[in-house]
Amino acid sequence: xxxxxxxxxxxxxxxxxxxxxxxxxxxxxxxxKASVDAVVADGATAAxxxxxxxxxxxxxxxxxxxxxxxxxxxxxxxxxxxxxxxGALLIDCSTIDVETARTVAAAAGEAGREMLDAPVxxxxxxxxxxxxxxxxxxxxxxxxxxxxxxxxxxxxxxxxGPSGNGxxxxxxxxxxxxxxxxxxxxxxxxxERLGLDAQTLFDISSKSSGMNWAMMNHLPVAGPVPTxxxxxxxxxxxxxxxxxxDLRLAQKAAIAGGVSTPLGAEAAALYAMFxxxxxxxxxxxxxxxxxxxxx
Numbered sequence: 001x002x003x004x005x006x007x008x009x010x011x012x013x014x015x016x017x018x019x020x021x022x023x024x025x026x027x028x029x030x031x032x033k034a035s036v037d038a039v040v041a042d043g044a045t046a047a048x049x050x051x052x053x054x055x056x057x058x059x060x061x062x063x064x065x066x067x068x069x070x071x072x073x074x075x076x077x078x079x080x081x082x083x084x085x086x087g088a089l090l091i092d093c094s095t096i097d098v099e100t101a102r103t104v105a106a107a108a109g110e111a112g113r114e115m116l117d118a119p120v121x122x123x124x125x126x127x128x129x130x131x132x133x134x135x136x137x138x139x140x141x142x143x144x145x146x147x148x149x150x151x152x153x154x155x156x157x158x159x160x161g162p163s164g165n166g167x168x169x170x171x172x173x174x175x176x177x178x179x180x181x182x183x184x185x186x187x188x189x190x191x192e193r194l195g196l197d198a199q200t201l202f203d204i205s206s207k208s209s210g211m212n213w214a215m216m217n218h219l220p221v222a223g224p225v226p227t228x229x230x231x232x233x234x235x236x237x238x239x240x241x242x243x244x245x246d247l248r249l250a251q252k253a254a255i256a257g258g259v260s261t262p263l264g265a266e267a268a269a270l271y272a273m274f275x276x277x278x279x280x281x282x283x284x285x286x287x288x289x290x291x292x293x294x295x
Contacts, residue, residue, distance in 0.1 A: 001149075003027070004047070004054035005061045006073060006080070007094070009035045011120070012063035014127035015093070015153045017042050019061075022152040029053040051083045059149060060084055063093045066245075067100035074104045081111050089145050090115040093134075095246060098167045098253050105138065105163035114142035117163060119170040120154065123238050131155040135173070137166035171253050174246035178267040178284070180214040181243075185288035188221050192292075199224050220288035229283035240287070241280035244271040 001024050005016045008030045016026050020043045028039045029047040040046050047053035050073055054060045060080055064070050070092055074080045081104075084090065090113055092101070101117040108115035116138035126132040132154035136143055143159045150157040160169045187210070191201045202224040205211055218237075219225040229237055247268035254261045274280075274290045282289075289295030 001025070001058040002056060003059045003061060003149075004029075004057035004084075005039075005044070005063075006030070006050045006053055007063035008039045008044075009063070010124050011127045012061075012093070013039050014124065015061070015063065015132075016044060018127075018130045018153050019149065020044060024149075024152075027053045027055075027057065050080060051078060054080050054084045054088065056085065057088055058085075059089045059091060059146070061091045061093060061149075064096075065094070067094075067096035070094050070096050070104060071100055075107055081108050081113055084113065086112055088113060089142060091118055091146055091149070092116070093118050093120055095119040095170055095249070096167060097249050098164045098171070099256065101137065101167045102164035114139065114145065115163065116142050116146050117166040118146070118150065119166050121170065121173065122154070125237060126154070134158065135160050135166040135169035137161060137163050137168070139163075167249075168253065171246060171250040174243065175250040175261065175264045175267070177214055178243050178247050178271065179263050180212050181218070181220065181285055181287055182267050182270055182291070184212075184215055184285075185220050185291040188219075189288060189292045198222075214285075218283075218285045220285040229285050230288075234283040234286035234289075236281060236283040238284050239280065240271060240275050240282050240284050243284035244268065244275050244280070247271055 003024050003026050005026050005028045008016050008028045016039045020026050026044040027047045028036050028044040029050050030036050036046050090108055105115045116136050118134050118136045120132040120134055122132040133156040134150045134154045136159050160166050188198055198221040217227055219228045220230055222230040250264050251268050274287050
């Protein structure tokens with residue numbers, strides 16, 4: 001298929017490369033020339049603009065920073081909805097607020113386009129390895145059209161329901177992750193202060209009721225878990241500022257839905273404090289440094 005890919009940075013670039021490896025044609029656009037050049041070196045065609053990237057495309061894929069960027073790129077007379085072909089499938093893989101995702105999808109529907117919101121989980125490593133998890137909102141028909149491409153870029157693909165539900169799944173999932181990491185930071189700091197070493201607590205909790213995914217994969221102390229960022233001075237796999245973004249999206253959704261999420265709100269406040277102290281570029285698991293009074 002001919003694919004127009006807008007946003008080929010840290011996440012979009014590897015995703016575009018996997019599409020190229022699968023034999024698809026990719027026209028790429030990004031505000032960063034270096035990002036475009038990197039995917040062109042692997043076989044993509046450089047586009048002069050977002051609109052040029054989607055000219056004649058069977059599928060449009062976007063990976064953008066926030067909801068305002070998605071709305072700006074898709075909506076209006078010169079937006080991707082208006083300028084894409086009538087049969088094009090639009091796929092937005094950005095992590096954005098639910099309201100914007102549904103607004104843009106409704107505009108696409110009014111213009112006769114099928115659209116999917118398909119945020120991802122798995123980070124840069126998952127994008128490079130083609131092992132991302134896609135949480136997809138949109139019609140069954142659109143999902144069926146997009147699934148072969150998701151299967152190229154990811155390992156797990158879940159149809160979450162109608163438009164916007166992909167974003168709902170993403171913000172709820174990452175709110176759980178953020179809360180879990182704060183809890184791990186508190187528990188392992190408490191254990192240390194009371195004389196219980198991290199390996200022993202891990203050996204017990206990883207086989208008991210305290211076990212969770214974050215513990216088994218991103219434990220915030222060095223040693224017990226090889227994949228932990230704590231083993232590499234908290235070099236990010238998933239940065240603090242990215243977690244903060246997702247926690248804030250969850251809070252925005254909670255307010256809009258009239259749902260009380262006090263633990264989610266507290267996690268967002270803690271990550272904001274940690275980021276504001278200059279730690280936004282560290283892995284999200286580094287929140288333990290603030291909990292332990294070490295950063």
